[in-house]
Amino acid sequence: MEKKNIKFHIIKLINILYKIYRLFYLRKKVIKLRKIINNYNYRYYILNNSNILDYQYDKLLTQLIKLEHLYPYLKNKNSPTQLVGAKVKSYILQKKKKHKIPMLSLNNVFNENNLFKKFFSPINKRINSSSFCCELKFDGIAINLLYKNGYLVSAITRGDGNIGENIIKNVLQIKNIPHILKGKNLPNILEVRGEIFITKKKFKLLNQKKLNQNKLFSNTRSATLGILKLNKNINKKIFNLLNFFSYGIGFTNKNFFLNQQEILKKLQYYGIPICKHTKVYSSYYEIINFYKYFKKKRYFLPYNIDGIVIKINNIKKQNIFGCTNHAPKWAIAYKFPSQEKLTSLKKVIFQIGRTGILTPIANFHTVNINGVNINFATLYNINEIKRLNLKIGDKIIIQRCGDVIPKVTNVVINEKCTRKRKNILIPKRCPSCNSILNKKKNNILYCTSELFCKAQLKAYLKHFISRNAMNISFIGEKLIDKLVDKNLIKNSVDLLNLNNFVLSKIENLGNKSIEKILKCLKKKHKVTFNRFLFSLGIPEVGIVTSNIISFFFKTLEDFLNTNLIKLQNITNIGEKTALNILNYIKKKHNINIIQNLLKKIDIIYTNNISKKNFFYQKKIVITGRFKFITRYNLVNQLRILGAIINNNISKKTNILILGIKPSSKLLKATKFNIKIINENKIIYLLNQISNFEKY
Incomplete structure (x- = not known):
């Protein structure tokens, strides 16, 4: 007890x-x-x-x-x-000045789901029905213009929301900002909130003529702020490049406005410029259509916008919802997807991949997205060309998905454009080996020549030497291209049997490089069964499927003698994958390749120890960096032991492996009471597994 x-x-x-x-x-x-x-x-x-x-x-x-x-x-x-923005540093200010009413920022959403969840849902719970004022969100510098008795007396940047920089001397040079308000019955004090920006045309002129002491600006926002911060000795004509639109008011001693739309009309009556693209809607679907319309239309606007702003139109209802210290609860910015540029399509190049699929590649005029020059993007297959109704000469939108992969997201049809659009000619023959292309049920074209097609052979050999397959060092992709182009190798066996005589035929390949390659190829390669299966390049058999198959079959011989029923009985192996495997192992050419590979390769079978170890069939997520083991080796070892590696935490996750500087996965794991193992513990557990080796 x-x-x-x-x-x-x-x-x-x-x-x-x-x-x-x-x-x-x-x-x-x-x-x-x-x-x-x-x-x-x-x-x-x-x-x-x-x-x-x-x-x-x-x-x-x-x-x-x-x-x-x-x-x-x-x-x-x-x-x-x-807080809003950043504290203003006194040494860079012309003069600090406080806003009469805090100049708050806006909360942002980037998709429709979050828009409803974070904005419309809380509003619907408190208000049965309401109208919303939809405006464009300009990519410029927010400014607070203070008018006293109709005269402009200060122009303050947002700063930290309470105190900003008074840049009145420079703002007075901007043509469309009135120094004196028009109309009758003017308020004694009026804070006008708005955005200073530069149009696309004037931005181009600014950089072309290098008006700012030979300095080039990277985008319209930086150009706007750069001009506004110029000293008084600069040529005042440069301020003529700037424009201003108002989107509302701060403090006023005459608070007689009923709604946002009325505010904008009154500002226009006072002579203050407002954007004409403002609409009031009561329907959620009308608001979404407004967003979608300007998402496409924005490329033809004279200025840059990065989304729309949605506000409760009624002022009393705005006051009911109030504000946080950071942003109003009655307004939100619904931003467009980032990392997009407009360009024009020059041509489409067709390539053949490892599995023989014909892939169209868009070649367009170079665009720079976040510091990266891009002029090529995959179109995936011919169905994408038809879906986009893509033609040569089209204006297209390029997006960097996940900050990495360029993608053609849309075609922009401009009725004023007189340039002729040319149809894209879909090839009937393989661009590499000239054999007739076949068509699958989903209209995807593919070459049936397999490794007799040089394009497929190159792609396959690059796959064969990759880290997740044979992991062969010192042989790069360029060398493979040269070897195939010169007909010096025709399969993976030829690659492993490379000799000094063959390699000496490759231009610019030095003796030291040849020595390294031959030394690497001379030793017999040890590779786990799952990686060997992956290296074969069987269609639909990726890393995960290779692991699953390696646990089911005890030896390679068992695998080669399998049938459709056995394959379909394996978890997560569908009919399509099973047929691809059978099609591969029935071909004598492939069996001959495998038999010859076994002369140079030792296969390590790990299925005998997998089911007895701590990690077998455990769902594992990894987060953070490690000191003593690379993530690649860790993942590879765990997969050999039968672990299932996932990217995201869920309630079904069994273990989180914790490294240095973990992500939010740690919080989720703690919330779900998931077992957490650090680097020392994981290394200890791996070492405890008998007969385990690192491959």
């Missing part, structure tokens, strides 16, 4: 210590997040030198908001979630 009590108290103590550790860790993470976000705010609002994308910044801010919401004791009045 005493032993049970001791055990209970030990477990209780461990739980308390873990909670203390977690609190300490979370506090440390929150402090670090605040520091990072404040630094980005300072660079963006004050230095005009942002080094982070909008969606990346929003991701960090959302992470901080979630942490502060889950753990309220971590909240702080100086947190970026409670």
Whole structure:
């Protein structure tokens, strides 16, 4: 009984210590997040030198908001979630000035699901029906113009929301900002809120003529802020490049407005410019259509916009919802997808991949997206060409998906464009081997020549030497291209049998490189069964499927003698994959290749130990960096042992492997009470598995 009590108290103590550790860790993470976000705010609002994308910044801010919401004791009045922008540094100000009413920022959403969840749903719970004013969100610099008795007396930047920089001397040079208001019955005090921006045409002129002391600006926002911060000795004509639109008011001594639409009309009556593209809707679907319309239309607007702003139209209802320290609850910015550019299609190139599928590649005039020059993007298959109704000469929108892969997302049809559109000619023969292309049920074209087609052979050999397959060093993709083009190798066996005589025929390949290649190929390669299966390049058999198959069959011989019923009995192996495997192993040419490969390769079978180990069939997620083991080796070893590696935490996850600087996966794992193992523990467990080797 005493032993049970001791055990209970030990477990209780461990739980308390873990909670203390977690609190300490979370506090440390929150402090670090605040520091990072404040630094980005300072660079963006004050230095005009942002080094982070909008969606990346929003991701960090959302992470901080979630942490502060889950753990309220971590909240702080100086947190970026409670403030707007960045504190204005006195040494860069012409003059500090306080806003009469705080100049708040806007909360952002990037998809329809979050728009409804974060904005419309809370409103619908409190208000049965309401109309909304939809406006464009300009990509410029927010400004607060203060008029006293109709005269412009100050122009203050947003700053930290309470105090901004008074740049009245430069703002007075902007042509469409009135110095004196028009009309009758003017308020004694009126704060006019709006955006200063530069049009696309004038931005181009600015950079072409290098009006700003030979400085080139990267985008319209940086150009706008750069001009506004110029000293008084500069040529005043440069300020003529700037424009202004108002989107509302701050403080006024005559608060007689009933709704947002009325405010905009009154501002226009006073002589203040407003954007004509403003609509009031009561239907959610009309608002979504407004967003979709300008998502396409924005490329033809004279200025840059990065989304729309949705506001409750009624002022009384706005007051009911109020504001946080950061943003109003009655308005939200629904932003367009980031990383998009408009260009024109020059031509479409057709390529044959490893499995023989014909892939169209769009070649367009170079665009720079976030510092990267792009002129090619995959179109996936001919169905995509038809879906987009794509033609040569079309204006197209290029997006970098996930900040990496370029994609053609849309075709922009301009009725005023007189340039002729040319049809894209779909090839009937393989562009590599000239054999007739076959068509699958889904209209996808493919070459049936397999490794007799040089394009397929090159792609396959690159797959064969890759890290997840044979992991052969010193043989690069360019060398493979040269060897295939010169007809020096025709399969993977030829690659492993390379000799000095063959390699000496390759231009610009030195003796030292040849020595390294031959030394690598001379030793017999040891490879696990799953990686050997993956290296064969069987259609539909990727890394995960190779692992599954390697656990089902004890030897390669068992695998080669399989049938359709056995294959379909394997978990997660469908009919299509099973037929592809059977089609591969029935061909004598493929069997001959495998038999010859076995002369150069030793297959390591791990299925005998897999079912007896701690990791077998465990769903595992990895987060953070490691000191003593690479993530690649860790994943590879765990898969050999039968573990299922997932990218995201769920309630079904069994283990989280924790490294240095973990992501939010740690919080989710803690929430779901998932077992957490650190690097030392994982290495210890791997070493405990008998006969285990690192391959």
